[in-house]
Amino acid sequence: MTSPTTVPAPTLDACGCPEGRAVSGVSRRGVLAGATALGAAGATIALASPAEAMTRLTFADAGYTGDTVVVLSFRGGIDGLSVVAPVGDPAYYTARPTIAVPQARGLQLDARFALHPALAPLLPLYTSGKLAVVHAVGQPNPTRSHFTDLDEMERAAPGSSVRTGWLDRMVGATTTPGPFAGTAIGGSTTPRSMLGPSAELAMRSVDSFSLSGAWDATETTRWSTALRALHADAPDVVGAPARTTLGTLSTVAALHTAGYTPAGGAAYPSGGLGDALRDTARLVKAGVGLRAVTIDSGNWDMHTDLGRSDNGWMARQLTEVGKALAAFMTDLGTAADRVTLVTLSEFGRRVSENGSGGVDHGYGNFSFVLGGGVVGGSVYGTWPGLAPANLQAGDLKATTDYRSVLGEILEKRCGLTASTVLPGLPSARLGLLRARP
Incomplete structure (x- = not known):
């Protein structure tokens, strides 16, 4: 039961803009679905016992020694000024008299910024150096269109003719990628970031990944x-995808038979985000060869009724995020030393709240970066300020190109030449990651 002052969280069908409804759930574009893994990667894997298949898939990934990069996309345009509130900037409270995070309730990160109180499970990760925050992040050419900005963010090649997704290019730049190298978890389609010639895999969950039409083991x-x-x-052009798919199914069947209990007492929240992060940790620890993982979190297009910091739509959504990310890091344990998670969103929200208690499409935003190689405990980036004269058409300016964050991950944690994955990559780096030994 909710208290009389609590406004139930609206759904996108009720409140989101038409574009927000389209992008906030399953990706608009799908390349592979269900139990299908196409392409040349892992083509030599024939149907085997679950144990044999897992051994072969793990061996196929032996040429890569970098981190697994987990990309958590907040689809719909998350409001970074609620997530990491600039409580030390007086203009924040002038622009948001109703929905601003009160300074007394925020979880102080430094003299200027505080986490939303619903993200309390993340504060220990920040203080222990496992979580870094980058603020005033954005794309070079914002449009405030969900479709356009999402496509550009996941293509990550502005001003070029490159049409593939950046994660597809990342997987393709690594040696001998296996069928799990690029995996989308939590849905049945792959996102724009994985569009391209490399083999990618999409699964709703480990335990539901199975051969369509087969109702039991027999x-x-x-x-x-x-x-x-x-x-x-x-011929290989026909047979390789089938053999890869069958080998992948055998590996997943072995995981399903073994079952899974999160380590360290990790308690994932119920819901799609917690389920997807639990499966990601499960696959990382199983050693199946994950190199890039995408996970979508939707319902962030909060044009109305965003709510106060102690209740409402934003608070409930962030409660799930905080619990899920904290459980993920606990569950990984020492395996977090070979994982880097980064959050992205197609754009931020306007600085000023609107008359409906929400915020419209904006520009500058934030990113979280988590993992064992993170130089955490700091808010990175140049803060431009929220005074009207410092805004870009009413929006927070983006002083850090989001590709600079991705480029540092690729260089320091994946051992890749970032400019081959991200054409036109800016040279600036923030120093938020340690290089792998």
Whole structure:
């Protein structure tokens, strides 16, 4: 039961703009779905026992020694001025008399910034140096359009003719990627960032990933045997995707049979985000060869009824985020030393609240970077201020190109030449990561 002063969280069907409704759930573009893994990667994997398949898939990834990069996308344009509130900037309270995070309630990060109180589980990660914050982040050419800015963010090649997604290019730049190298978790389609020639995998969850039409283990074995025989003499262009798919299914079947209990007493919240992060930790620790993972979190298009810091739509959404990210890091344990998670969103929100208690499409935003290689405990970036004269058409300016954050991850944690993945990458780096030994 909610208190009389609590406004139930609106849904996008009720409050979001039409573009927000379209991008905040499953990605508009899908390349692979369900239990399909296409492409040349892992083409030599034939149907085997679950143990054999897992061994082969792990061995296929032996050429890569970098981090698994986890990209958590807040689709719909999350309001960074609520998530990491500039409580030391007086203009913040002038612009947001109703929805600003009160300074007394914010979780102080430094003299200027405070986390939203719903993110209390993340504060220990910040103080222990596992979480860094970058503020005033954005794209070079913002449009305030969900569709356009989301596509550009996930293409990450402004001003060029490159059409592939940046994570597809990242996977392609690594050696001998296996079928799990690029994986989208939590949905049945791959996002724009993974569009391209590299093999990518999409799964709603580890335990639901199975051969369509097979209702039990016996049927799965029968279908798998038949499909293996059917493709035995097929040319690689036809047979390789089938063999890869069957080998991938065998690996996932082994994980399903083994079951999973999060480590360290980690307690994931119920819901899609917690489920996806739990499966990510599970796959990381299983050693199946994850290099890039994408996870979507929707319902952030808060044009109305954003709510106060102690209740409402934003507070409830961030409660799930805080619990899920904290559980993920706890569950990983020492495996966090080989994982870097970064959050992105297509744009931020306007500085001034609107008459409906929400905020419209804006520009500058924030990013979280978590992991064992993070130089955390600091808010990075140049703060431009929120006084009217410092704004860009009413929006927070973006003083850090988000690709600079991604580039540092690729260089220091993945051992890649970032400019080959991110054409036109700015040279500036923030120093928020340690290089892998």
